[in-house]
Amino acid sequence: MDTIRSLMKQHMSLSAMRALANSKVSYTTAKKYIKINGFVAQDLKKYVASRKKPLATILSISHAQINSKNKMTRTYRIANPSYLTLVKDGYGISKNYVPNDLVTVNVATASADTPNKMRKAAATALEKMAKAAKKKGLELVINSAYRSYTQQEELYNEYHAMYDTETADSLVAKPGYSEHQLGLGVDMTSQSVVDGKYSTFGETKEYQWMKKNAYKYGFILRYPSSKTSITGTSNEPWHYRYVGKKAAKECYINNWTLEEYILHHGFDTKIIYAE
Ligand SMILES: [Zn+2]
Known part of the structure:
Protein backbone atom coordinates (compact mmCIF):
# COMPACT_ATOMS: atom_id res chain seq x y z
CA MET A 1 0.00 0.00 0.00
CA HIS A 63 16.92 8.97 -23.32
CA ALA A 64 19.61 8.12 -25.85
CA GLN A 65 17.84 10.57 -28.14
CA ILE A 66 18.94 13.54 -25.99
CA ASN A 67 21.86 13.34 -28.38
CA SER A 68 20.17 13.69 -31.76
CA LYS A 69 22.79 11.38 -33.29
CA ASN A 70 20.92 8.53 -31.61
CA LYS A 71 17.67 8.41 -33.44
CA MET A 72 14.68 7.23 -31.41
CA THR A 73 11.01 7.70 -31.95
CA ARG A 74 9.96 8.11 -28.34
CA THR A 75 8.05 11.13 -27.21
CA TYR A 76 8.24 12.66 -23.78
CA ARG A 77 6.24 15.49 -22.28
CA ILE A 78 7.58 17.97 -19.77
CA ALA A 79 5.01 18.56 -17.09
CA ASN A 80 6.37 21.73 -15.49
CA PRO A 81 8.95 23.44 -17.68
CA SER A 82 11.90 25.03 -15.87
CA TYR A 83 14.79 27.24 -16.98
CA LEU A 84 16.70 24.05 -17.80
CA THR A 85 13.99 22.18 -19.64
CA LEU A 86 15.12 20.43 -22.80
CA VAL A 87 12.64 21.05 -25.60
CA LYS A 88 13.42 19.43 -28.93
CA ASP A 89 12.24 16.63 -31.17
CA GLY A 90 10.97 13.97 -28.76
CA TYR A 91 10.69 16.33 -25.77
CA GLY A 92 7.55 18.40 -26.02
CA ILE A 93 5.48 20.75 -23.94
CA SER A 94 1.72 20.91 -23.74
CA LYS A 95 -0.26 22.80 -26.33
CA ASN A 96 -1.74 24.77 -23.45
CA TYR A 97 1.54 25.70 -21.80
CA VAL A 98 1.89 29.46 -21.42
CA PRO A 99 4.51 30.72 -18.95
CA ASN A 100 2.76 32.63 -16.17
CA ASP A 101 5.44 35.29 -15.85
CA LEU A 102 5.74 36.64 -19.41
CA VAL A 103 6.72 40.31 -19.65
CA THR A 104 7.64 42.65 -22.48
CA VAL A 105 11.41 42.86 -22.97
CA ASN A 106 12.59 46.44 -22.99
CA VAL A 107 15.02 46.00 -25.91
CA ALA A 108 14.72 47.31 -29.49
CA THR A 109 12.80 45.07 -31.91
CA ALA A 110 13.31 44.43 -35.63
CA SER A 111 9.79 45.59 -36.45
CA ALA A 112 6.67 46.95 -34.80
CA ASP A 113 5.02 43.51 -34.59
CA THR A 114 8.08 41.52 -33.43
CA PRO A 115 7.10 39.14 -30.60
CA ASN A 116 9.04 40.61 -27.67
CA LYS A 117 7.83 38.90 -24.52
CA MET A 118 9.88 36.52 -22.40
CA ARG A 119 9.72 35.05 -18.92
CA LYS A 120 10.59 37.67 -16.31
CA ALA A 121 14.09 36.42 -15.44
CA ALA A 122 15.04 36.06 -19.10
CA ALA A 123 13.64 39.48 -19.96
CA THR A 124 15.57 41.21 -17.17
CA ALA A 125 18.76 39.39 -18.17
CA LEU A 126 18.34 40.32 -21.84
CA GLU A 127 17.76 43.96 -20.93
CA LYS A 128 20.99 43.97 -18.89
CA MET A 129 22.89 42.31 -21.73
CA ALA A 130 21.63 44.80 -24.32
CA LYS A 131 22.66 47.68 -22.05
CA ALA A 132 26.15 46.22 -21.58
CA ALA A 133 26.46 45.75 -25.35
CA LYS A 134 25.38 49.34 -25.95
CA LYS A 135 28.27 50.56 -23.80
CA LYS A 136 30.55 48.87 -26.33
CA GLY A 137 28.77 50.59 -29.19
CA LEU A 138 26.81 47.46 -30.14
CA GLU A 139 23.10 47.47 -30.84
CA LEU A 140 21.28 44.25 -30.07
CA VAL A 141 17.79 43.88 -31.49
CA ILE A 142 15.12 41.22 -30.87
CA ASN A 143 13.89 39.36 -33.93
CA SER A 144 11.50 36.97 -32.15
CA ALA A 145 10.99 35.97 -28.53
CA TYR A 146 7.97 34.18 -26.99
CA ARG A 147 5.67 32.45 -29.45
CA SER A 148 2.51 30.67 -28.38
CA TYR A 149 1.73 27.16 -29.62
CA THR A 150 -0.66 28.66 -32.19
CA GLN A 151 1.92 31.18 -33.42
CA GLN A 152 4.48 28.38 -33.76
CA GLU A 153 1.90 26.33 -35.65
CA GLU A 154 1.29 29.21 -38.08
CA LEU A 155 5.02 29.63 -38.64
CA TYR A 156 5.44 25.88 -39.13
CA ASN A 157 2.66 25.81 -41.71
CA GLU A 158 4.11 28.84 -43.52
CA TYR A 159 7.50 27.11 -43.87
CA HIS A 160 5.88 23.90 -44.97
CA ALA A 161 3.97 25.74 -47.68
CA MET A 162 7.24 27.34 -48.91
CA TYR A 163 9.65 24.38 -48.72
CA ASP A 164 9.73 20.61 -48.94
CA THR A 165 9.15 18.77 -45.65
CA GLU A 166 12.81 18.01 -44.92
CA THR A 167 13.96 21.59 -45.48
CA ALA A 168 11.04 23.07 -43.59
CA ASP A 169 11.60 20.72 -40.63
CA SER A 170 15.25 21.74 -40.43
CA LEU A 171 14.29 25.42 -40.33
CA VAL A 172 11.37 25.54 -37.93
CA ALA A 173 10.42 23.50 -34.85
CA LYS A 174 7.11 21.66 -34.72
CA PRO A 175 4.50 23.33 -32.52
CA GLY A 176 4.98 22.10 -28.96
CA TYR A 177 8.70 21.50 -29.56
CA SER A 178 10.01 25.07 -29.69
CA GLU A 179 12.03 26.91 -27.06
CA HIS A 180 10.12 30.00 -28.11
CA GLN A 181 6.99 28.57 -26.45
CA LEU A 182 8.99 28.24 -23.22
CA GLY A 183 9.43 32.01 -23.17
CA LEU A 184 13.18 31.33 -22.79
CA GLY A 185 14.32 31.25 -26.41
CA VAL A 186 15.08 34.39 -28.36
CA ASP A 187 16.23 35.13 -31.90
CA MET A 188 18.61 38.07 -31.91
CA THR A 189 19.71 40.42 -34.60
CA SER A 190 21.46 43.79 -34.67
CA GLN A 191 20.63 47.27 -35.85
CA SER A 192 23.23 46.87 -38.61
CA VAL A 193 21.25 43.94 -40.03
CA VAL A 194 17.97 45.83 -39.70
CA ASP A 195 19.63 48.72 -41.60
CA GLY A 196 20.78 46.35 -44.33
CA LYS A 197 24.54 46.70 -43.73
CA TYR A 198 24.77 42.96 -43.11
CA SER A 199 22.49 40.22 -44.27
CA THR A 200 22.75 37.91 -41.25
CA PHE A 201 23.42 38.28 -37.52
CA GLY A 202 26.31 35.79 -37.77
CA GLU A 203 28.36 38.37 -39.70
CA THR A 204 28.08 41.10 -37.08
CA LYS A 205 30.21 42.34 -34.19
CA GLU A 206 27.15 41.94 -32.00
CA TYR A 207 27.20 38.20 -32.68
CA GLN A 208 30.91 37.97 -31.79
CA TRP A 209 30.25 39.87 -28.58
CA MET A 210 27.25 37.73 -27.59
CA LYS A 211 29.18 34.53 -28.24
CA LYS A 212 31.75 35.62 -25.63
CA ASN A 213 29.51 37.41 -23.15
CA ALA A 214 25.96 36.02 -23.21
CA TYR A 215 26.72 33.43 -20.52
CA LYS A 216 27.37 36.22 -18.01
CA TYR A 217 23.69 37.06 -18.28
CA GLY A 218 22.44 33.47 -18.22
CA PHE A 219 22.14 32.82 -21.97
CA ILE A 220 23.71 30.12 -24.13
CA LEU A 221 24.13 29.95 -27.89
CA ARG A 222 21.74 27.05 -28.30
CA TYR A 223 22.60 25.68 -31.75
CA PRO A 224 26.33 26.16 -32.45
CA SER A 225 27.70 25.13 -35.84
CA SER A 226 30.04 22.56 -34.25
CA LYS A 227 27.22 20.74 -32.43
CA THR A 228 24.52 20.29 -35.04
CA SER A 229 24.58 16.50 -34.80
CA ILE A 230 23.91 16.60 -31.03
CA THR A 231 21.27 19.31 -31.12
CA GLY A 232 19.66 18.06 -34.32
CA THR A 233 19.26 21.67 -35.39
CA SER A 234 21.31 23.44 -38.04
CA ASN A 235 23.64 26.29 -37.09
CA GLU A 236 21.57 29.18 -35.73
CA PRO A 237 23.90 32.02 -34.70
CA TRP A 238 20.87 34.10 -33.70
CA HIS A 239 19.05 31.73 -31.36
CA TYR A 240 19.87 32.15 -27.69
CA ARG A 241 18.39 30.31 -24.75
CA TYR A 242 18.06 31.52 -21.18
CA VAL A 243 19.13 28.83 -18.69
CA GLY A 244 20.20 31.00 -15.74
CA LYS A 245 23.70 32.22 -14.90
CA LYS A 246 25.02 29.12 -13.16
CA ALA A 247 24.19 26.65 -15.92
CA ALA A 248 25.15 29.12 -18.66
CA LYS A 249 28.60 29.55 -17.15
CA GLU A 250 29.08 25.80 -16.85
CA CYS A 251 28.04 25.32 -20.49
CA TYR A 252 30.34 28.12 -21.61
CA ILE A 253 33.41 26.84 -19.73
CA ASN A 254 32.93 23.26 -20.90
CA ASN A 255 31.71 24.13 -24.38
CA TRP A 256 28.49 22.22 -23.72
CA THR A 257 25.11 22.38 -25.33
CA LEU A 258 22.02 22.00 -23.15
CA GLU A 259 21.97 18.33 -24.19
CA GLU A 260 25.47 17.81 -22.78
CA TYR A 261 24.57 19.69 -19.61
CA ILE A 262 21.67 17.28 -19.05
CA LEU A 263 23.85 14.25 -19.76
CA HIS A 264 25.99 15.41 -16.83
CA HIS A 265 23.29 16.56 -14.45
CA GLY A 266 20.12 14.72 -15.46
CA PHE A 267 16.72 16.35 -15.92
CA ASP A 268 15.70 18.80 -13.23
CA THR A 269 11.96 18.29 -13.72
CA LYS A 270 9.65 15.33 -14.21
CA ILE A 271 9.20 14.22 -17.76
CA ILE A 272 6.48 11.88 -18.80
CA TYR A 273 6.87 9.09 -21.32
CA ALA A 274 3.99 9.51 -23.73
CA GLU A 275 3.35 5.97 -24.95
ZN1 LIG B 1 14.75 30.70 -32.44
Missing part, protein backbone atom coordinates in the same frame (compact mmCIF):
# COMPACT_ATOMS: atom_id res chain seq x y z
CA ASP A 2 2.78 2.41 0.94
CA THR A 3 4.52 1.49 -2.28
CA ILE A 4 1.46 2.36 -4.35
CA ARG A 5 0.99 5.60 -2.47
CA SER A 6 4.59 6.61 -3.10
CA LEU A 7 4.31 5.68 -6.79
CA MET A 8 1.23 7.81 -7.15
CA LYS A 9 3.12 10.70 -5.60
CA GLN A 10 5.60 10.28 -8.46
CA HIS A 11 2.70 10.88 -10.88
CA MET A 12 3.24 7.48 -12.36
CA SER A 13 0.72 6.50 -15.00
CA LEU A 14 -1.37 3.38 -14.68
CA SER A 15 0.42 1.66 -17.56
CA ALA A 16 3.77 2.48 -15.96
CA MET A 17 2.63 0.93 -12.70
CA ARG A 18 1.51 -2.13 -14.62
CA ALA A 19 4.90 -2.33 -16.35
CA LEU A 20 6.58 -2.04 -12.97
CA ALA A 21 4.52 -4.91 -11.59
CA ASN A 22 5.16 -7.04 -14.68
CA SER A 23 8.91 -6.45 -14.51
CA LYS A 24 9.05 -8.55 -11.30
CA VAL A 25 11.91 -6.35 -10.11
CA SER A 26 11.77 -5.85 -6.35
CA TYR A 27 10.65 -2.47 -5.14
CA THR A 28 13.90 -2.04 -3.23
CA THR A 29 15.86 -2.39 -6.46
CA ALA A 30 13.40 -0.33 -8.49
CA LYS A 31 13.36 2.53 -5.96
CA LYS A 32 16.81 3.86 -6.81
CA TYR A 33 15.70 4.31 -10.43
CA ILE A 34 12.17 5.53 -9.78
CA LYS A 35 13.33 8.61 -7.91
CA ILE A 36 15.34 9.86 -10.92
CA ASN A 37 13.64 12.27 -13.33
CA GLY A 38 13.45 10.54 -16.68
CA PHE A 39 12.68 7.09 -15.26
CA VAL A 40 10.65 4.88 -17.61
CA ALA A 41 8.99 1.89 -15.95
CA GLN A 42 8.92 -0.01 -19.25
CA ASP A 43 12.76 0.08 -19.32
CA LEU A 44 13.33 -1.06 -15.73
CA LYS A 45 14.56 -4.54 -16.63
CA LYS A 46 17.15 -3.06 -18.99
CA TYR A 47 18.35 -0.71 -16.23
CA VAL A 48 18.92 -3.57 -13.84
CA ALA A 49 20.78 -5.54 -16.51
CA SER A 50 23.07 -2.66 -17.44
CA ARG A 51 24.83 -2.46 -14.05
CA LYS A 52 25.75 1.20 -14.55
CA LYS A 53 24.96 4.04 -12.15
CA PRO A 54 21.20 4.76 -12.08
CA LEU A 55 21.35 8.21 -13.70
CA ALA A 56 23.75 7.12 -16.45
CA THR A 57 21.61 4.04 -17.03
CA ILE A 58 18.36 5.95 -17.37
CA LEU A 59 19.85 8.61 -19.64
CA SER A 60 21.52 6.12 -21.95
CA ILE A 61 18.69 3.60 -22.17
CA SER A 62 15.52 5.67 -22.04
Whole structure:
Protein backbone atom coordinates (compact mmCIF):
# COMPACT_ATOMS: atom_id res chain seq x y z
CA MET A 1 0.00 0.00 0.00
CA ASP A 2 2.78 2.41 0.94
CA THR A 3 4.52 1.49 -2.28
CA ILE A 4 1.46 2.36 -4.35
CA ARG A 5 0.99 5.60 -2.47
CA SER A 6 4.59 6.61 -3.10
CA LEU A 7 4.31 5.68 -6.79
CA MET A 8 1.23 7.81 -7.15
CA LYS A 9 3.12 10.70 -5.60
CA GLN A 10 5.60 10.28 -8.46
CA HIS A 11 2.70 10.88 -10.88
CA MET A 12 3.24 7.48 -12.36
CA SER A 13 0.72 6.50 -15.00
CA LEU A 14 -1.37 3.38 -14.68
CA SER A 15 0.42 1.66 -17.56
CA ALA A 16 3.77 2.48 -15.96
CA MET A 17 2.63 0.93 -12.70
CA ARG A 18 1.51 -2.13 -14.62
CA ALA A 19 4.90 -2.33 -16.35
CA LEU A 20 6.58 -2.04 -12.97
CA ALA A 21 4.52 -4.91 -11.59
CA ASN A 22 5.16 -7.04 -14.68
CA SER A 23 8.91 -6.45 -14.51
CA LYS A 24 9.05 -8.55 -11.30
CA VAL A 25 11.91 -6.35 -10.11
CA SER A 26 11.77 -5.85 -6.35
CA TYR A 27 10.65 -2.47 -5.14
CA THR A 28 13.90 -2.04 -3.23
CA THR A 29 15.86 -2.39 -6.46
CA ALA A 30 13.40 -0.33 -8.49
CA LYS A 31 13.36 2.53 -5.96
CA LYS A 32 16.81 3.86 -6.81
CA TYR A 33 15.70 4.31 -10.43
CA ILE A 34 12.17 5.53 -9.78
CA LYS A 35 13.33 8.61 -7.91
CA ILE A 36 15.34 9.86 -10.92
CA ASN A 37 13.64 12.27 -13.33
CA GLY A 38 13.45 10.54 -16.68
CA PHE A 39 12.68 7.09 -15.26
CA VAL A 40 10.65 4.88 -17.61
CA ALA A 41 8.99 1.89 -15.95
CA GLN A 42 8.92 -0.01 -19.25
CA ASP A 43 12.76 0.08 -19.32
CA LEU A 44 13.33 -1.06 -15.73
CA LYS A 45 14.56 -4.54 -16.63
CA LYS A 46 17.15 -3.06 -18.99
CA TYR A 47 18.35 -0.71 -16.23
CA VAL A 48 18.92 -3.57 -13.84
CA ALA A 49 20.78 -5.54 -16.51
CA SER A 50 23.07 -2.66 -17.44
CA ARG A 51 24.83 -2.46 -14.05
CA LYS A 52 25.75 1.20 -14.55
CA LYS A 53 24.96 4.04 -12.15
CA PRO A 54 21.20 4.76 -12.08
CA LEU A 55 21.35 8.21 -13.70
CA ALA A 56 23.75 7.12 -16.45
CA THR A 57 21.61 4.04 -17.03
CA ILE A 58 18.36 5.95 -17.37
CA LEU A 59 19.85 8.61 -19.64
CA SER A 60 21.52 6.12 -21.95
CA ILE A 61 18.69 3.60 -22.17
CA SER A 62 15.52 5.67 -22.04
CA HIS A 63 16.92 8.97 -23.32
CA ALA A 64 19.61 8.12 -25.85
CA GLN A 65 17.84 10.57 -28.14
CA ILE A 66 18.94 13.54 -25.99
CA ASN A 67 21.86 13.34 -28.38
CA SER A 68 20.17 13.69 -31.76
CA LYS A 69 22.79 11.38 -33.29
CA ASN A 70 20.92 8.53 -31.61
CA LYS A 71 17.67 8.41 -33.44
CA MET A 72 14.68 7.23 -31.41
CA THR A 73 11.01 7.70 -31.95
CA ARG A 74 9.96 8.11 -28.34
CA THR A 75 8.05 11.13 -27.21
CA TYR A 76 8.24 12.66 -23.78
CA ARG A 77 6.24 15.49 -22.28
CA ILE A 78 7.58 17.97 -19.77
CA ALA A 79 5.01 18.56 -17.09
CA ASN A 80 6.37 21.73 -15.49
CA PRO A 81 8.95 23.44 -17.68
CA SER A 82 11.90 25.03 -15.87
CA TYR A 83 14.79 27.24 -16.98
CA LEU A 84 16.70 24.05 -17.80
CA THR A 85 13.99 22.18 -19.64
CA LEU A 86 15.12 20.43 -22.80
CA VAL A 87 12.64 21.05 -25.60
CA LYS A 88 13.42 19.43 -28.93
CA ASP A 89 12.24 16.63 -31.17
CA GLY A 90 10.97 13.97 -28.76
CA TYR A 91 10.69 16.33 -25.77
CA GLY A 92 7.55 18.40 -26.02
CA ILE A 93 5.48 20.75 -23.94
CA SER A 94 1.72 20.91 -23.74
CA LYS A 95 -0.26 22.80 -26.33
CA ASN A 96 -1.74 24.77 -23.45
CA TYR A 97 1.54 25.70 -21.80
CA VAL A 98 1.89 29.46 -21.42
CA PRO A 99 4.51 30.72 -18.95
CA ASN A 100 2.76 32.63 -16.17
CA ASP A 101 5.44 35.29 -15.85
CA LEU A 102 5.74 36.64 -19.41
CA VAL A 103 6.72 40.31 -19.65
CA THR A 104 7.64 42.65 -22.48
CA VAL A 105 11.41 42.86 -22.97
CA ASN A 106 12.59 46.44 -22.99
CA VAL A 107 15.02 46.00 -25.91
CA ALA A 108 14.72 47.31 -29.49
CA THR A 109 12.80 45.07 -31.91
CA ALA A 110 13.31 44.43 -35.63
CA SER A 111 9.79 45.59 -36.45
CA ALA A 112 6.67 46.95 -34.80
CA ASP A 113 5.02 43.51 -34.59
CA THR A 114 8.08 41.52 -33.43
CA PRO A 115 7.10 39.14 -30.60
CA ASN A 116 9.04 40.61 -27.67
CA LYS A 117 7.83 38.90 -24.52
CA MET A 118 9.88 36.52 -22.40
CA ARG A 119 9.72 35.05 -18.92
CA LYS A 120 10.59 37.67 -16.31
CA ALA A 121 14.09 36.42 -15.44
CA ALA A 122 15.04 36.06 -19.10
CA ALA A 123 13.64 39.48 -19.96
CA THR A 124 15.57 41.21 -17.17
CA ALA A 125 18.76 39.39 -18.17
CA LEU A 126 18.34 40.32 -21.84
CA GLU A 127 17.76 43.96 -20.93
CA LYS A 128 20.99 43.97 -18.89
CA MET A 129 22.89 42.31 -21.73
CA ALA A 130 21.63 44.80 -24.32
CA LYS A 131 22.66 47.68 -22.05
CA ALA A 132 26.15 46.22 -21.58
CA ALA A 133 26.46 45.75 -25.35
CA LYS A 134 25.38 49.34 -25.95
CA LYS A 135 28.27 50.56 -23.80
CA LYS A 136 30.55 48.87 -26.33
CA GLY A 137 28.77 50.59 -29.19
CA LEU A 138 26.81 47.46 -30.14
CA GLU A 139 23.10 47.47 -30.84
CA LEU A 140 21.28 44.25 -30.07
CA VAL A 141 17.79 43.88 -31.49
CA ILE A 142 15.12 41.22 -30.87
CA ASN A 143 13.89 39.36 -33.93
CA SER A 144 11.50 36.97 -32.15
CA ALA A 145 10.99 35.97 -28.53
CA TYR A 146 7.97 34.18 -26.99
CA ARG A 147 5.67 32.45 -29.45
CA SER A 148 2.51 30.67 -28.38
CA TYR A 149 1.73 27.16 -29.62
CA THR A 150 -0.66 28.66 -32.19
CA GLN A 151 1.92 31.18 -33.42
CA GLN A 152 4.48 28.38 -33.76
CA GLU A 153 1.90 26.33 -35.65
CA GLU A 154 1.29 29.21 -38.08
CA LEU A 155 5.02 29.63 -38.64
CA TYR A 156 5.44 25.88 -39.13
CA ASN A 157 2.66 25.81 -41.71
CA GLU A 158 4.11 28.84 -43.52
CA TYR A 159 7.50 27.11 -43.87
CA HIS A 160 5.88 23.90 -44.97
CA ALA A 161 3.97 25.74 -47.68
CA MET A 162 7.24 27.34 -48.91
CA TYR A 163 9.65 24.38 -48.72
CA ASP A 164 9.73 20.61 -48.94
CA THR A 165 9.15 18.77 -45.65
CA GLU A 166 12.81 18.01 -44.92
CA THR A 167 13.96 21.59 -45.48
CA ALA A 168 11.04 23.07 -43.59
CA ASP A 169 11.60 20.72 -40.63
CA SER A 170 15.25 21.74 -40.43
CA LEU A 171 14.29 25.42 -40.33
CA VAL A 172 11.37 25.54 -37.93
CA ALA A 173 10.42 23.50 -34.85
CA LYS A 174 7.11 21.66 -34.72
CA PRO A 175 4.50 23.33 -32.52
CA GLY A 176 4.98 22.10 -28.96
CA TYR A 177 8.70 21.50 -29.56
CA SER A 178 10.01 25.07 -29.69
CA GLU A 179 12.03 26.91 -27.06
CA HIS A 180 10.12 30.00 -28.11
CA GLN A 181 6.99 28.57 -26.45
CA LEU A 182 8.99 28.24 -23.22
CA GLY A 183 9.43 32.01 -23.17
CA LEU A 184 13.18 31.33 -22.79
CA GLY A 185 14.32 31.25 -26.41
CA VAL A 186 15.08 34.39 -28.36
CA ASP A 187 16.23 35.13 -31.90
CA MET A 188 18.61 38.07 -31.91
CA THR A 189 19.71 40.42 -34.60
CA SER A 190 21.46 43.79 -34.67
CA GLN A 191 20.63 47.27 -35.85
CA SER A 192 23.23 46.87 -38.61
CA VAL A 193 21.25 43.94 -40.03
CA VAL A 194 17.97 45.83 -39.70
CA ASP A 195 19.63 48.72 -41.60
CA GLY A 196 20.78 46.35 -44.33
CA LYS A 197 24.54 46.70 -43.73
CA TYR A 198 24.77 42.96 -43.11
CA SER A 199 22.49 40.22 -44.27
CA THR A 200 22.75 37.91 -41.25
CA PHE A 201 23.42 38.28 -37.52
CA GLY A 202 26.31 35.79 -37.77
CA GLU A 203 28.36 38.37 -39.70
CA THR A 204 28.08 41.10 -37.08
CA LYS A 205 30.21 42.34 -34.19
CA GLU A 206 27.15 41.94 -32.00
CA TYR A 207 27.20 38.20 -32.68
CA GLN A 208 30.91 37.97 -31.79
CA TRP A 209 30.25 39.87 -28.58
CA MET A 210 27.25 37.73 -27.59
CA LYS A 211 29.18 34.53 -28.24
CA LYS A 212 31.75 35.62 -25.63
CA ASN A 213 29.51 37.41 -23.15
CA ALA A 214 25.96 36.02 -23.21
CA TYR A 215 26.72 33.43 -20.52
CA LYS A 216 27.37 36.22 -18.01
CA TYR A 217 23.69 37.06 -18.28
CA GLY A 218 22.44 33.47 -18.22
CA PHE A 219 22.14 32.82 -21.97
CA ILE A 220 23.71 30.12 -24.13
CA LEU A 221 24.13 29.95 -27.89
CA ARG A 222 21.74 27.05 -28.30
CA TYR A 223 22.60 25.68 -31.75
CA PRO A 224 26.33 26.16 -32.45
CA SER A 225 27.70 25.13 -35.84
CA SER A 226 30.04 22.56 -34.25
CA LYS A 227 27.22 20.74 -32.43
CA THR A 228 24.52 20.29 -35.04
CA SER A 229 24.58 16.50 -34.80
CA ILE A 230 23.91 16.60 -31.03
CA THR A 231 21.27 19.31 -31.12
CA GLY A 232 19.66 18.06 -34.32
CA THR A 233 19.26 21.67 -35.39
CA SER A 234 21.31 23.44 -38.04
CA ASN A 235 23.64 26.29 -37.09
CA GLU A 236 21.57 29.18 -35.73
CA PRO A 237 23.90 32.02 -34.70
CA TRP A 238 20.87 34.10 -33.70
CA HIS A 239 19.05 31.73 -31.36
CA TYR A 240 19.87 32.15 -27.69
CA ARG A 241 18.39 30.31 -24.75
CA TYR A 242 18.06 31.52 -21.18
CA VAL A 243 19.13 28.83 -18.69
CA GLY A 244 20.20 31.00 -15.74
CA LYS A 245 23.70 32.22 -14.90
CA LYS A 246 25.02 29.12 -13.16
CA ALA A 247 24.19 26.65 -15.92
CA ALA A 248 25.15 29.12 -18.66
CA LYS A 249 28.60 29.55 -17.15
CA GLU A 250 29.08 25.80 -16.85
CA CYS A 251 28.04 25.32 -20.49
CA TYR A 252 30.34 28.12 -21.61
CA ILE A 253 33.41 26.84 -19.73
CA ASN A 254 32.93 23.26 -20.90
CA ASN A 255 31.71 24.13 -24.38
CA TRP A 256 28.49 22.22 -23.72
CA THR A 257 25.11 22.38 -25.33
CA LEU A 258 22.02 22.00 -23.15
CA GLU A 259 21.97 18.33 -24.19
CA GLU A 260 25.47 17.81 -22.78
CA TYR A 261 24.57 19.69 -19.61
CA ILE A 262 21.67 17.28 -19.05
CA LEU A 263 23.85 14.25 -19.76
CA HIS A 264 25.99 15.41 -16.83
CA HIS A 265 23.29 16.56 -14.45
CA GLY A 266 20.12 14.72 -15.46
CA PHE A 267 16.72 16.35 -15.92
CA ASP A 268 15.70 18.80 -13.23
CA THR A 269 11.96 18.29 -13.72
CA LYS A 270 9.65 15.33 -14.21
CA ILE A 271 9.20 14.22 -17.76
CA ILE A 272 6.48 11.88 -18.80
CA TYR A 273 6.87 9.09 -21.32
CA ALA A 274 3.99 9.51 -23.73
CA GLU A 275 3.35 5.97 -24.95
ZN1 LIG B 1 14.75 30.70 -32.44
